[in-house]
Amino acid sequence: MKRIAIQGTLGSFHDIAAHRYFEGEDIELICCATFEDVFKSIRHDSQVIGMLAIENTIAGSLLYNNELLRQSGTQIIGEHKLRISHSFVCLPEEDWDDITEVNSHPIALMQCREFLSQHPNIKVVEGEDTALSAEIIKKEHLKGHAAICSKAAAELYGMKVLQEGIETNKHNFTRFLVVADPWQVDELNRHRNREPNKASLVFTLPHTEGSLSQVLSILSFYRINLTKIQSLPIIGREWEYQFYVDVMFDQLLRYKQALAAISPLTKELKILGEYEDGKSTL
Amino acid sequence: MKRIAIQGTLGSFHDIAAHRYFEGEDIELICCATFEDVFKSIRHDSQVIGMLAIENTIAGSLLYNNELLRQSGTQIIGEHKLRISHSFVCLPEEDWDDITEVNSHPIALMQCREFLSQHPNIKVVEGEDTALSAEIIKKEHLKGHAAICSKAAAELYGMKVLQEGIETNKHNFTRFLVVADPWQVDELNRHRNREPNKASLVFTLPHTEGSLSQVLSILSFYRINLTKIQSLPIIGREWEYQFYVDVMFDQLLRYKQALAAISPLTKELKILGEYEDGKSTL
Incomplete structure (x- = not known):
């Protein structure tokens, strides 16, 4: 049984992504309040695997998670891209006219701005998590409260779905990374039968003309x-930039050769992980 | 007198950025509820200038604003980088023990997560804007409420500052763009005595090896x-990517030549603006 640390609670998008990624496997979730806690779980027990959102097509990159990942020393072992669809849910006995307040995670609230602006009388109150907002309303029987969460969370907590698909932009995908202690990576990869075809890198370059162009030219020569x-920008180091780069390749050997070739031109080159390109699911 | 449309109200960070950028000039603010409304103001009256946040060192790029800007057809005429510092403020007669709820813009709340987690008993409620949250508390005399906003907003609305600098990361800078109707750009630039040394571009490239490296090599040959x-990624067009690029240059002519040189290799190349590199202020 694999133990997966996620940010959020049961029914959250992290939960859905974890179950999609580990489809057919027996997994147990460790629900964490923050992304820092996900990395703490792994530090505390190296057998734990983490799952964290890294970018969203609407909200952009979660720069802070990039930074946590870089500092944590964990390795990316996989990814999953999940279509994010939000529902507006309430207690089963209530209806539209009863709702005076809506609770959800700030990012989810932001992704439903258009829907919320059509309901200006509903007070918007931030919660820690999408699914947790639904759970609290159900447990504490909070009349007049609605949550914005996944349909799965609504079903899990026995809430009534007043409206589905309330996200402003339907092209709303979140990319989740699966991360593990570097000592566990080989063991975990042994059970995957395919070679990695993707890698995430971070490196620093001097802020001079053409330094990035040289690195990308070399990658291109190696067909990466x-x-x-x-x-x-690196704060406090005005003349250097940090680059987060994802690359894909056909041959692992070619990729390794390309890495060796760009290494002398970069500073602080770090491989965040080598893994298999992830699937997209609804 | 210049009229500047901003997202937010008096005392907001957009207000501060607008006054810093147009220092010494007579300006009148048009306060808009949303970024869409900022662009609508310009469409409605081409004399109006817009000011909008485009990226933050902690929260990352505001992808949505990039997209609004690209679609609006307005041109960037300048930029300003502002250090963002948040204060925790309340009614003048109240103190720490009285506070049960805090109101602010979701991004500001996110930037103060560490501070908020040290005060778990204070309920976090989203508002439209940082300064507006302070204004509402003052106007409606909301006892027990605190706002997270700039120190300037606290002073403007006569609120008491309980704590300054509550942002988690002190390297918190937001970059604001100044945008105008393309027909007004020449007129506006006539009053600036310096030539542009920076440009923002967006273009599409086929998802093939080396296409970006070719474009960057050319820019590098031209010393850009x-x-x-x-x-x-462009949703629905799996094999193409869109790139947002900012470049700096010494000679305007060289930059124009470089643009001409990359143009045949790119699709949908669009100049979002040519302007002078902006100052950073506290």
Whole structure:
């Protein structure tokens, strides 16, 4: 039985993503209040696997999680892309006219701005988590309260779905990373039968003309394909930039050779993980 | 007198950024509820100038604002980088023990997570804006309520500052863009005595090996320096990527030549604006 630390509670999008990624496997969730706690769980018990959102097509990159990941020393072992759809849910005996307050995670509230602006009389109150908001309303029998959460969470906690698909933008996907203690990676990969075809890297470059272009040229000569690039200024080091890069490749050996080739041109090159390109699911 | 449309109210960080950018000039603010409304103001009256947050060192890029900007057809005419510092403020006659609820903009609440987690008994309730939260508490004399907003907003609305600098990360900077109707750009630039040394571009590339590396190599040959790069997948077009790129240059002519040189290799190349590199202020 694998133990998976997620940020959020049962029924949260992290829960759904974890079950999709580990489909067919027996998993037990460790529900954490914060992303820091997910990494703490792994530090505390190296057998624990973490699952964390890293970017969303609407909200953008979770820069803070990138930074936590880089500092944690854990390795990415996989990814999953989940279509995020929000529902507006309440106690089973209530209806639209009863609702005076809505509770959810700040990101979920932001993703439903258009829906919320059509209901200006409903007070918007932040909660820690989407599913937890539903759970609390049910447990404490909070009349007049609605939650914004997944349909799965509504079913799990026996809540009534007043409206489905209330997210402003339907192209709302979140990419989740599966991370593990570096000492566990080989053991975990032994059970996957495919070689990695994707890697996440972070490196620093001097802020001079062409330094990035040189690195990308080398990757291109080695037929390594970029699937994501994001620059981040390094605070306090005005003349250097940090780059988060995702690459895909056909041959693991070619990729390793490319890494060796770019290494002298970069500073603080760090491999955040080498893994298999993830599936997208609804 | 210039009229500047901002998202937020008097005392908001947009207000502060607008006054810093237009220092010494007579400006009148048009306070808008949403970023969409900022662009609507400009469409409605082409003399109006917009000011909008585009990225934050902690929260990352505001992808949605990038998209609004691209679709609006307005041009960036300048930028300002503002250090964001939050204060915890309440009614002048109240103190720490009285506070049971805190109101602010969701991003501000997120940036003060550590402070909020040290005060678990204070209920976190989302508001539309940082300064507006302070204003409402003062106007409606909401006892027990605190707001998270700038010190300037606290002073403006006569609120008591219980604690300053409550943001988790002190390296918290937001970059604001100044945007205008394209027909007004020449007129507005006539009053600035310096040539632009920075540009924001967006373009699409086929998802093939080396396409980005070719574009960046050309920029490097022309001595154009990259200060930001961010890739965005284009939903529904699996094999193409969109890139938001900021570049800096010494000679405007060289930059124009470089643009001409990369143009055949890119699709949908769009200049979001050519402007002067902005100052950073506290």
